[in-house]
Amino acid sequence: MSLTNATPQEVARAARMGSRKLAILSTDARNAALTAMHAGLSSAKDAILAANKLDLEAANKAAENGKLSQSLVKRLDLGKPSKYEDMLQGILDVRELEDPIGKINLRTILDDGLILERKTCPIGVLLIIFEARPEVIANIASLAIKSGNAAILKGGKESTESFKAISSVISSALESTDVPSDCLQLVQTHDVISDLLKLDQYIDLVIPRGGNKLVRTVKDSTAIPVLGHADGICSIYLRADCPIPIAVRVIVDAKTSYPAGCNAVETLLVDENALQTVLPAVAEALLVRGVSLRCDAASKAALSSALEKHSAVLLQDATEADFSTEFLNLIIAIKTIPTQPTPETAADIAISHINDHSSHHTDAILTLDRALATRFQDGVDSSSVYWNTSTRMADGQRYGFGTEVGISTNKIHSRGPVGLEGLTIYRWLIHGEGQVSTDYGAGGGKKFRHESVPVEEGMVRNAEELELLRKFRNR
């Protein structure tokens, strides 16, 4: 990890060169680097917390002057109970994950002695732009090294001192390993970003971790592919057949367990015939937790008559804009889905609303009707679509990825929570014996066999396949 006065061009080129060495290191060598990082950060805890204190002092001053929010100041603090230990544990967790690199995930016999394979490999060089939390640097550095990618990191300016301290520790730690220290580069000034975004000959993927505005700005100013970790306008569609305890539990969790999260619910769609049956209990549970309900006319009318008076006076009127807003706060917009000839046509209205208004992040349906749930899950064009569970489940750890780079609302490459797999690509390999394309042309006489064979010997389906693989391996 370097902290030089190198130009963006030099930084990116060095990362590219380092990435080639990193890409061919063994699993053990990459894991050993994570072990070294962990050891370095463990023993440097005091020094890093001292640097973090400088950031905190500056942030507190800025907060006093109203230039920074208190929530941001809190996110800066590495000294909070267990935060530093969680950061350290995260490095070990990533180390223990299965190596995503060098896996054969497709094998085809093109012809005798002509085998096509698809083998996973790192993407190359990542540019990761993120905001305040200083522990993210250790997280991202672990993911990058584990997946064999070089990374150029740009953190928020509020955590400069913490970043500098952490990066110099990681830098020393890597010196004793096979990972070239150029593979992790920290850039500190914001103005280098626009230069880096032009260097698509060196940088393969940009990952902006932050709000919609950051993602939009990055997308509009680069030809490098962007893995968009955007905001979330998530919806839940509540059907009348959903048992009240499930509706209450799921919607309360989705709205209140972490309202600032991108996977928190913002819009509740309610079937007209659930307005007086299921909705009142949900509304009551939300109101007691301090959630503002912004209701359309039908839901407000229904709730006004169903709720106790002291609750009903808290109801607010929704505007059209509320159904396209990411509140990131204890507010939810409620819209009624009018009664329809069939449940299917009602569901289609909900699906259309979501496809038109949501940010294609995570949406859910609450119902006991399996066929309707399937219709919803197939029709909603979002990265995650759930049946009878909370939108807050959209998370790499919960999906079993160990950790995540973020949640992608892209339509290509990697969608939803992005773990190690999203940081890999593949190359196509052919192992031949001198065969050429014209052998298989009009006058060539040969024909491709195109036999798909298992990638693991244990999965071979018959003696002939086994023989082919053995022959392939032994020649």
Added chain:
Amino acid sequence: MSLTNATPQEVARAARMGSRKLAILSTDARNAALTAMHAGLSSAKDAILAANKLDLEAANKAAENGKLSQSLVKRLDLGKPSKYEDMLQGILDVRELEDPIGKINLRTILDDGLILERKTCPIGVLLIIFEARPEVIANIASLAIKSGNAAILKGGKESTESFKAISSVISSALESTDVPSDCLQLVQTHDVISDLLKLDQYIDLVIPRGGNKLVRTVKDSTAIPVLGHADGICSIYLRADCPIPIAVRVIVDAKTSYPAGCNAVETLLVDENALQTVLPAVAEALLVRGVSLRCDAASKAALSSALEKHSAVLLQDATEADFSTEFLNLIIAIKTIPTQPTPETAADIAISHINDHSSHHTDAILTLDRALATRFQDGVDSSSVYWNTSTRMADGQRYGFGTEVGISTNKIHSRGPVGLEGLTIYRWLIHGEGQVSTDYGAGGGKKFRHESVPVEEGMVRNAEELELLRKFRNR
């Protein structure tokens, strides 16, 4: 398929709306649309060839005035023997491919009654910009419909009349099917492209099929992801242990079987100790086929003494620029890899040259040394890396994809030949019973199981897994 005077905004919005209906059509409905397209184009052959003749006449005039190349005129001609039939057969071939949509390709038991699945789905709306060949429209339309994607197509201006005729036939054919005709939109004027490239709310992926310049221009002017089908600077690294017949056959095929192809070889790297042993036979075989050899000093000196005099006089001197040039013609640049302490260090020099100079398309090594081949295949950062076969193998049909959209040199999403799979993405589904995120938090008491289970019942590994899947399916 529409040919209206709609604005780019209207075109893109209509395609988006159509794509939602197309995305949930059954396999049979999508296949039926391909059958209808095939039937329509079969019976309209005469009318389409008449329209094609108009394009050809205009092109011939332009060619006479030196405004168009003869090779482009040839590519326009749909009346060439078997060309129209090949186009028709291509539609049926795509129809017969396995449906890439709706496949579960990952399944994890998060907890009892909480199942995570990853299911393939279409990307949404594609914008495909291509050059002269009019039959490509049928090819692309088939791939788009088969993969459930709407497509906005922009063809080259030289084939306007052919496109119009083909598109109106496809449009009528689709009317009798479940595929909304808005799903295929043809735009004809070049100036709408820049407007379409701004509409990332409607268009999910741009596929420019053409030269580097087109790809570069598109990438620089849009925030929509671009699947780059760029040019190819492909290399072959020839080792001294390669049997002469293999070296001759592979290099002749790679250079001469289709010199204008992006997978044709442009640079030959030769180990110093192969200069007088293997290279002369290769050089002779290339020279008799009219290939110009642009040699570095060492290879020229070696060949000058090894070749007959009448051949040696044909040798040319390579400039540095020749090693970064896509000739697309009967020219090859030859560079010597100097003798090194070990074969591995020599291979590393070849690998570095390729990583610095190639277009990351397709490169090959010719050797009998398996370990060295693996080193090369792991070290070269290209979409396809071969051992003992021709770079011309880089092709969707040869890989067994049936057909291809093109060859991607991108580092994300889809790399190498792109078939139906490259036109799909996935969404994450959870099927729950009311579980919420806080159940699994610090105070929640529940723990995720994160058990990966097979996606096909036939692949289930034990009775417990089978029980879990049955329970899941029957509830």
